[in-house]
Amino acid sequence: MASLASVKTWDETADVVVVGFGLSGAITAIEAHDTDAKADVLILEKMPERWAGGNARASGQDMFSAKDVDGLMRHQRALNEANPVPEDVLRTWAEAVCTQEPWVARLAKEAGRELHAGGDWGRSHVEWPEEPGADAITYLMTIRPHPSGVWETFKFHADKRPIRKWFETPVRDLVQDPDTLEIFGVIAERQGRKIAIRARRAVVLCCGSFEGNLRMLRDYWGIDRVYSYGTPGNTGDGVRMLQKAGADLWHLRGPSHAAGFWPGFKVPDHATPFMRNIRHPGFSWIEVAKDGRRFHDETSKLALERHWRRPFHGRWLDGLHKDVQPVHMIFDDRHRAGASLALQEGMSWNAQVARIPWSQDNLAELRKGWFVRADSLAELAKTIGKDRGAIEAEVMRYNAACNAGFDLDFDRARETMVPIEGPPFYAIEIIVGLPQAVAGGKRDKESRVVDTDGKPIPRLYEAGELGSTMVGRIQTGAFLTECVVFGRIAGRNAVAERPWAN
Numbered sequence: 086m087a088s089l090a091s092v093k094t095w096d097e098t099a100d101v102v103v104v105g106f107g108l109s110g111a112i113t114a115i116e117a118h119d120t121d122a123k124a125d126v127l128i129l130e131k132m133p134e135r136w137a138g139g140n141a142r143a144s145g146q147d148m149f150s151a152k153d154v155d156g157l158m159r160h161q162r163a164l165n166e167a168n169p170v171p172e173d174v175l176r177t178w179a180e181a182v183c184t185q186e187p188w189v190a191r192l193a194k195e196a197g198r199e200l201h202a203g204g205d206w207g208r209s210h211v212e213w214p215e216e217p218g219a220d221a222i223t224y225l226m227t228i229r230p231h232p233s234g235v236w237e238t239f240k241f242h243a244d245k246r247p248i249r250k251w252f253e254t255p256v257r258d259l260v261q262d263p264d265t266l267e268i269f270g271v272i273a274e275r276q277g278r279k280i281a282i283r284a285r286r287a288v289v290l291c292c293g294s295f296e297g298n299l300r301m302l303r304d305y306w307g308i309d310r311v312y313s314y315g316t317p318g319n320t321g322d323g324v325r326m327l328q329k330a331g332a333d334l335w336h337l338r339g340p341s342h343a344a345g346f347w348p349g350f351k352v353p354d355h356a357t358p359f360m361r362n363i364r365h366p367g368f369s370w371i372e373v374a375k376d377g378r379r380f381h382d383e384t385s386k387l388a389l390e391r392h393w394r395r396p397f398h399g400r401w402l403d404g405l406h407k408d409v410q411p412v413h414m415i416f417d418d419r420h421r422a423g424a425s426l427a428l429q430e431g432m433s434w435n436a437q438v439a440r441i442p443w444s445q446d447n448l449a450e451l452r453k454g455w456f457v458r459a460d461s462l463a464e465l466a467k468t469i470g471k472d473r474g475a476i477e478a479e480v481m482r483y484n485a486a487c488n489a490g491f492d493l494d495f496d497r498a499r500e501t502m503v504p505i506e507g508p509p510f511y512a513i514e515i516i517v518g519l520p521q522a523v524a525g526g527k528r529d530k531e532s533r534v535v536d537t538d539g540k541p542i543p544r545l546y547e548a549g550e551l552g553s554t555m556v557g558r559i560q561t562g563a564f565l566t567e568c569v570v571f572g573r574i575a576g577r578n579a580v581a582e583r584p585w586a587n
């Protein structure tokens with residue numbers, strides 16, 4: 086935190102300073118402008134303009150709509166179980182989810198796009214139908230055309246309005262009164278210089294959580310080989326600023342990490358990981374844990390539909406990949422030749438934003454050394470540093486199960502029991518990838534960040550995944566939907582603050 090006294094001159098002034106130009110930042114700025122058209126709204130974004138858009142741009146673009154406030158509250162209460170959010174926050178969220186669709190539809194139309202009822206992933210519209218209140222959910226929705234239809238809609242509106250945007254301007258700190266905690270502005274970096282930007286009315290942090298910061302993921306979650314499928318920009322800066330500002334932090338680690346752990350590949354040539362191709366038609370593969378043994382039903386449809394969670398004694402647990410690393414996928418030549426191992430479209434930074442190619446037959450990637458080939462399982466085991474006997478036994482056991490037609494170990498679906506035939510054999514390391522984290526400041530129903538006494542920190546707001554209220558299991562589309570809810574609330578309230586300076 087920088088004190089007001091430490092700021093000798095203000096390099097810039099705005100009424101509302103929004104930190105981060107992803108979905109919640111765009112919506113906050115739009116709502117602030119539409120509430121008070123005379124207000125000067127400035128968005129500060131860390132990334133260069135062509136890489137702005139945050140996780141929202143890389144996301145699957147699903148949102149959802151609901152029709153019954155009490156039912157939706159019941160439902161989300163059940164999903165957040167063990168870690169409830171305050172009832173007034175939950176009600177505010179539920180009321181907005183049940184009423185915001187016409188606003189989203191209007192903005193989509195004005196942007197020359199269409200709000201489409203029904204998601205694009207062929208999933209059933211209710212992710213947790215057995216939980217109370219599930220009937221409150223009407224449908225998934227997205228904005229077409231893609232790619233990034235939802236993000237492009239709100240970017241269009243943020244660009245259309247006189248909202249200023251400074252790119253390549255990471256915010257490092259908040260300017261604050263150390264006694265009252267009131268926020269007066271931010272310290273940012275621009276063109277190699279530290280600058281002070283005065284926020285006459287308020288600062289809104291919309292800069293994502295810490296999913297892109299391996300150090301913080303190790304410190305807070307105790308796991309390794311974990312990478313974000315979204316923007317490389319979300320490195321926990323908001324969490325750090327909130328810590329320094331005396332905010333009460335929450336959701337640093339949920340009972341189940343909000344959007345699950347998705348299997349993928351991290352190669353040395355790129356900072357961001359590839360998501361495994363969940364649409365690959367082949368099944369002649371297994372996954373083995375550190376000890377060379379299979380550890381779960383690799384092709385579970387249920388897990389895929391439930392953000393990679395699996396039922397366990399009446400609870401839903403995250404997938405085990407993170408607990409048994411290093412994990413390797415072992416496959417044969419049919420699988421190698423069948424389709425790209427990595428997802429090519431629909432979501433993830435690599436596929437949807439950076440557009441990093443991955444060949445259909447995977448040969449280019451094999452040549453680059455992104456995965457390995459061997460003429461025997463013994464050689465393969467040696468190359469990936471696993472026990473030879475375990476790998477040989479496991480492939481033999483799996484192939485025997487395929488021939489028998491049932492998997493006594495993990496009950497893998499019969500239609501996905503295809504033997505691994507070789508040589509050659511292949512292996513690639515599976516990392517766990519994150520759609521996002523939800524750590525951030527505790528927020529109240531006005532989207533204000535509260536301090537450790539539960540009091541709002543004057544002039545400090547937050548929206549989006551930073552301090553998200555979606556903390557347990559989630560309905561598909563919950564995060565983009567929540568960006569609309571709290572982005573609008575934060576924008577409206579921030580611009581309504583009485584200016585502290587001229």
Ligand SMILES: Cc1cc2nc3c(=O)[nH]c(=O)nc-3n(C[C@H](O)[C@H](O)[C@H](O)COP(=O)(O)OP(=O)(O)OC[C@H]3O[C@@H](n4cnc5c(N)ncnc54)[C@H](O)[C@@H]3O)c2cc1C
Nearest residue numbers: 105107109131139140141145147256318549550562564565
């Ligand atoms: C692959 C993938 C699929 C997903 N699919 C869905 C889906 O279908 N439906 C759904 O609801 N959710 C989905 N999500 C989650 C959703 O995308 C995020 O929760 C949402 O985008 C969060 O929005 P945000 O505005 O909080 O952050 P973001 O959209 O990530 O924007 C944050 C911005 O802040 C910037 N920033 C960071 N630090 C600073 C700083 N110090 N100074 C200035 N700027 C900074 C970043 O560069 C970034 O541009 C998905 C996420 C991923 C990665």
